[in-house]
Amino acid sequence: MTGRVIALHVWSPDDTIPAPVDMIDLDWGGAPGDRHHGRTMRSGGRQYPLYSRGTEIHNYRQLSIIDTAELDAIAQALGLPELAPGTIADNITTSGLPDLTSLPPMTRLAFGDSPGEGPVIITGGENDPCVIAGRMVAARYGSRAESFPKAAIHRRGLTGWVEHPGPVRIGDRVTVL
DSSP states (O other): OEEEEEEEEEOOTTOSSOEEESEEEEBTTBSTTSTTOSSEEEOOTTTTTTSOTTOEEEOSOSEEEEEHHHHHHHHHHHTOSOOOTTTTOOSEEEESOTTGGGSOTTOEEEESSSTTTSOEEEEEEEOOOOHHHHHHHHHHHOOOGGGHHHHHTTTSOEEEEEEEOEEEETTOEEEEO
């Protein structure tokens, strides 16, 4: 299964919304400059009770990836005409992978014309919808932030981490392995 990268975004810790970019040069920590960049992260509510809040763990959420078909489905569920790439803090938006969220954890997403020559991301699993993303949608489209989690469940894309670094550009092919 293959698709194409149609949008890229980096969400700086200093900004309120993600900024569109033409290229992300992925390194071992993900997207440099993004608030989720890093080889490790601090645990939070999603890791409780396994770890107490603030425990240093592997960063399985370096990146967020979603397909335009999923953005369209969320928009429809919210009664919106569209949901633009980057609105819900997705770093990589694809086209042609309509069931991206349903891919199992540990799936590889290989970027470029020949798998293995470009960057590779390992998927960590479904990106659980949250009210933070709901507030981002509400600010842009006037919807209710609390409506987002239900509308986006099993449609919000995947989280992942870098297995092999390198540049990802708009228009790049992405192969699901």
